[in-house]
Amino acid sequence: MSSAPTAFGAASHVASEVDNVFIFILVITAFFFVATQGTLIYFVIRYRHRKGRPDVATSSVITNRILEGIWIGVPSIAVAAIFFYGYTVWEDIRTVPKGAEEINVTARQWLYQFQYPDGRKSINEVRVPVGQAVEFNLTSADVLHGFYLPAFRIKQDAVPGRYTYVWLRASDPGSYDIFCTQYCGVGHSQMRAKLIVMPPARYRQWYRQETAKAEKVLPLADKGKAVVQRLGCLACHSTDGTVKVGPTWKNLYESRVLLENGKTVIADDNYIRTKILNPAATTVKGFPKVMPTFKGIIKDDEITAVIAYIKTLK
Amino acid sequence: MINGLIMNETSEPNYLTETRGLSSWIFTLDHKRIGIMYLCIILFFFLVGGVFGLLVRLELLKPNNWLMSNQTYNEMFTLHGVIMIFLFVIPVIPSALGNFFIPLLIGARDVAFPRLNLFSVWLFGAGVLVVIASFSHPIDTGWTFYTPYSARTAAAVTILVGGIFLMGMSTILTALNFIVTIHRLRAPGMTWHRLPLFIWSMYATSIINVIATPVVGMTFMLLMAERLFGIGFFDPAKGGDPLLFQHFFWFYSHPAVYVMILPAMGIISEIIPVFSRKPIFGYRAIAYSSMAIAFSGFLVWGHHMFVAGMSNAADIFFSFFTFSVAVPTGIKVFNWIATMYKGSIHLDTPMIYALTFIFSFVIGGLTGPFLGALATDVPLHDTYFVVAHFHYTMMGGTVMGLFAGLHYWYPKMTGRMLNEKVAKLAWALIFVGFFVTFFNMFILGFRGMPRRWATYPPRFQTQHIISTVGSWILAAGIVIMFYNFIRCLKKGEKAPPNPWGAKTLEWQVPSPPPTGNFTEIPVITDWPYSYPKRDE
Numbered sequence: 001m002s003s004a005p006t007a008f009g010a011a012s013h014v015a016s017e018v019d020n021v022f023i024f025i026l027v028i029t030a031f032f033f034v035a036t037q038g039t040l041i042y043f044v045i046r047y048r049h050r051k052g053r054p055d056v057a058t059s060s061v062i063t064n065r066i067l068e069g070i071w072i073g074v075p076s077i078a079v080a081a082i083f084f085y086g087y088t089v090w091e092d093i094r095t096v097p098k099g100a101e102e103i104n105v106t107a108r109q110w111l112y113q114f115q116y117p118d119g120r121k122s123i124n125e126v127r128v129p130v131g132q133a134v135e136f137n138l139t140s141a142d143v144l145h146g147f148y149l150p151a152f153r154i155k156q157d158a159v160p161g162r163y164t165y166v167w168l169r170a171s172d173p174g175s176y177d178i179f180c181t182q183y184c185g186v187g188h189s190q191m192r193a194k195l196i197v198m199p200p201a202r203y204r205q206w207y208r209q210e211t212a213k214a215e216k217v218l219p220l221a222d223k224g225k226a227v228v229q230r231l232g233c234l235a236c237h238s239t240d241g242t243v244k245v246g247p248t249w250k251n252l253y254e255s256r257v258l259l260e261n262g263k264t265v266i267a268d269d270n271y272i273r274t275k276i277l278n279p280a281a282t283t284v285k286g287f288p289k290v291m292p293t294f295k296g297i298i299k300d301d302e303i304t305a306v307i308a309y310i311k312t313l314k
Numbered sequence: 315m316i317n318g319l320i321m322n323e324t325s326e327p328n329y330l331t332e333t334r335g336l337s338s339w340i341f342t343l344d345h346k347r348i349g350i351m352y353l354c355i356i357l358f359f360f361l362v363g364g365v366f367g368l369l370v371r372l373e374l375l376k377p378n379n380w381l382m383s384n385q386t387y388n389e390m391f392t393l394h395g396v397i398m399i400f401l402f403v404i405p406v407i408p409s410a411l412g413n414f415f416i417p418l419l420i421g422a423r424d425v426a427f428p429r430l431n432l433f434s435v436w437l438f439g440a441g442v443l444v445v446i447a448s449f450s451h452p453i454d455t456g457w458t459f460y461t462p463y464s465a466r467t468a469a470a471v472t473i474l475v476g477g478i479f480l481m482g483m484s485t486i487l488t489a490l491n492f493i494v495t496i497h498r499l500r501a502p503g504m505t506w507h508r509l510p511l512f513i514w515s516m517y518a519t520s521i522i523n524v525i526a527t528p529v530v531g532m533t534f535m536l537l538m539a540e541r542l543f544g545i546g547f548f549d550p551a552k553g554g555d556p557l558l559f560q561h562f563f564w565f566y567s568h569p570a571v572y573v574m575i576l577p578a579m580g581i582i583s584e585i586i587p588v589f590s591r592k593p594i595f596g597y598r599a600i601a602y603s604s605m606a607i608a609f610s611g612f613l614v615w616g617h618h619m620f621v622a623g624m625s626n627a628a629d630i631f632f633s634f635f636t637f638s639v640a641v642p643t644g645i646k647v648f649n650w651i652a653t654m655y656k657g658s659i660h661l662d663t664p665m666i667y668a669l670t671f672i673f674s675f676v677i678g679g680l681t682g683p684f685l686g687a688l689a690t691d692v693p694l695h696d697t698y699f700v701v702a703h704f705h706y707t708m709m710g711g712t713v714m715g716l717f718a719g720l721h722y723w724y725p726k727m728t729g730r731m732l733n734e735k736v737a738k739l740a741w742a743l744i745f746v747g748f749f750v751t752f753f754n755m756f757i758l759g760f761r762g763m764p765r766r767w768a769t770y771p772p773r774f775q776t777q778h779i780i781s782t783v784g785s786w787i788l789a790a791g792i793v794i795m796f797y798n799f800i801r802c803l804k805k806g807e808k809a810p811p812n813p814w815g816a817k818t819l820e821w822q823v824p825s826p827p828p829t830g831n832f833t834e835i836p837v838i839t840d841w842p843y844s845y846p847k848r849d850e
């Protein structure tokens with residue numbers, strides 16, 4: 001399901017209302033555009049100076065009360081209407097319905113961390129059921145970020161030190177983009193996440209399973225696999241040799257890694273651990289410095305599990 | 315109406331030939347030379363900023379860092395924006411053309427404080443040098459310098475904003491100089507309602523500059539203090555507020571967009587009547603609407619912050635006032651078009667650029683309501699829709715107005731005519747290139763492409779390719795235009811005093827004007843738009 005093509009058509013009722021406002025403004029502005037530019041082009045053609053004619057205007061009119069009244073009055077009414085329509089629909093964008101489920105979102109350079117009501121956290125992927133109003137409570141751990149869901153026509157900046165919110169009620173299952181629109185540094189354009197909208201029954205089933213899984217004990221490598229899925233490492237790293245934003249993990253363990261500063265290191269436990277906690281310390285040659293730090297997000301035993309998992313990727 | 319004076323070949327010394335040598339320029343008190351110095355510095359940075367713009371476009375040809383790293387991309391678009399805004403579009407018309415033409419248009423021998431004027435250009439030059447020094451650690455904050463990022467980045471933000479601070483002081487001094495000049499040095503008989511409209515627009519611009527520029531100066535001081543001493547005005551961890559910075563910044567920067575556009579509107583108001591051979595329609599409406607725009611421009615800064623986390627009440631307030639700016643802007647457009655009614659329209663290059671201004675600026679203006687209306691701004695904010703919108707206003711507006719003015723006044727400034735054929739070829743490429751590059755960005759933004767992104771999902775690529783190819787056409791046009799400017803300095807035909815048959819005073823003196831402008835200060839008995847009328 002998450003491989004479904006990313007939809008852009010309005011994905012909620014509010015989104016189609018916003019589209020209606022857009023069309024309304026488009027019609028009004030198109031009218032003014034055609035009226036003014038049509039007149040302009042007509043005048044240029046009609047009154048163009050031609051050789052052999054006297055080079056003098058045939059009118060010297062410099063005011064016309066009625067005309068000027070019209071072109072002050074009509075645009076004033078038009079912009080008042082646009083303001084008002086835009087305002088009413090925006091009220092819907094800002095008013096969270098009662099009974100909305102709450103998901104906390106912490107934006108940081110350069111990922112989104114989501115927290116479900118059961119306390120479970122996930123990175124760069126969040127799931128919601130169709131038809132259920134969901135409120136995202138946003139904050140940021142570092143600089144400003146812009147939480148933007150194009151298909152839902154909503155956006156809200158995440159600001160450090162305060163909470164902002166945005167809500168949606170998805171109308172169809174599918175996988176939708178979450179972007180970052182507020183410039184936040186090197187990884188700004190890679191700060192992308194997914195909203196996965198599921199049919200309600202499947203969502204509930206998934207939710208129960210995940211809650212249970214979070215408590216079950218797994219073999220270390222399997223646990224590591226679950227951790228990297230949960231933390232969104234696989235958005236940037238592959239396990240099969242393909243190069244994504246970051247290097248692949250296939251055959252990484254114990255290999256020699258060429259760094260940007262020209263040195264080489266062996267990819268041992270310590271290297272991987274440092275990479276996770278303080279990725280800025282070293283950078284692999286040929287890759288952007290966008291890997292976010294997972295300090296404070298990942299637990300110590302989970303790092304061990306991730307290393308165990310990377311070991312198995314031969 | 316070619317004025318009786320025919321230029322005699324044994325030419326009298328003019329402001330260019332009277333004295334020679336570098337120091338005669340660096341220490342000149344002549345407003346015309348000062349204007350030319352500004353013009354050269356500023357146009358040079360327009361080209362530099364343009365190169366950064368082209369590099370930004372080149373990177374976006376492909377979705378995945380094919381040309382440069384994210385960090386380099388961030389530096390490129392920041393330098394592009396910073397140079398275009400602070401070193402080009404804000405100062406260009408007031409400091410360069412304003413300096414040159416305000417005294418000429420009002421019948422004065424110079425500005426009110428020539429020494430202060432020289433000091434301003436030096437300050438500007440010093441500011442430029444400091445800005446260049448900051449390129450040692452190129453800044454990567456975007457031209458808006460939002461905190462907390464700008465307080466933390468390792469780039470040379472402190473130096474850069476220091477440089478802009480100096481340029482801001484230069485702007486304030488120039489604006490003061492213009493205000494006093496317009497009040498005190500008008501030729502006898504030139505009442506306020508006989509002022510050319512370019513003067514009205516420069517007057518409105520200067521008032522905005524005097525009121526708003528100190529605010530951005532203080533904001534930059536606070537940012538410097540934050541970076542140097544870690545004070546924390548804008549840092550939530552220390553009890554500060556990042557949104558405060560945005561309020562300060564836009565309190566200046568929204569009025570600044572009128573500083574960018576009003577001077578261009580002034581140029582258009584001069585050119586349209588000259589090339590229609592008809593008095594301007596609605597003189598008072600155009601003049602007063604400049605003042606109305608200058609005033610209401612101070613009430614709308616919050617429309618840049620609808621999704622930033624302001625209170626809902628503030629959002630509603632700012633949306634409402636934003637629409638109040640639309641009407642006076644519209645009035646000007648209607649008046650220009652009405653001026654052409656039953657005129658005798660000449661499509662020389664200045665007029666073609668003026669018409670292009672109206673055409674593309676109207677697109678820029680009409681896409682404003684999408685961003686001023688609350689519901690539609692929410693998705694469109696910080697996407698390519700905004701990038702398209704402001705390029706339509708700044709490039710389609712101010713830059714086209716500037717090009718119109720440069721082609722219109724080139725004969726006066728240099729004493730040479732431009733080559734019309736080359737000028738029109740350049741215009742055609744610029745026009746096509748501009749539309750191919752930027753129109754498509756409205757749709758790109760509507761489809762959700764965020765701005766300031768070095769990489770993007772492949773589904774946006776086709777449109778990015780179109781824009782990038784458009785930027786090459788645009789660049790070709792600009793290169794040809796500059797080629798024409800430079801070539802005609804020597805090769806252009808000698809310009810008569812009044813090649814376009816205009817009525818304003820600068821055309822009643824030789825081209826180029828002598829150092830003191832007027833042998834005798836003219837006495838004004840009429841407004842500068844009294845074109846005769848023929849009955850059909």
Ligand code: HEM
Binds near residue numbers: 392394403455709
């Ligand atoms: C050579 C023609 C130009 C091209 C190809 C060009 C291209 C671009 C592009 C693609 C962006 C968006 C970058 C991004 O968001 O990732 C941009 C941003 C910008 N452009 Fe231009 N532009 C040109 C001319 C101008 C002019 C003439 C001005 C001003 C008078 C201007 C002012 C700006 C500003 C202020 C930004 C925003 C920078 C920021 O986000 O901090 N541009 N330009």
Ligand SMILES: [Cu+2]
Binds near residue numbers: 108110144180182
């Ligand atoms: Cu971000």
Ligand SMILES: [Cu+2]
Binds near residue numbers: 571
């Ligand atoms: Cu604004």
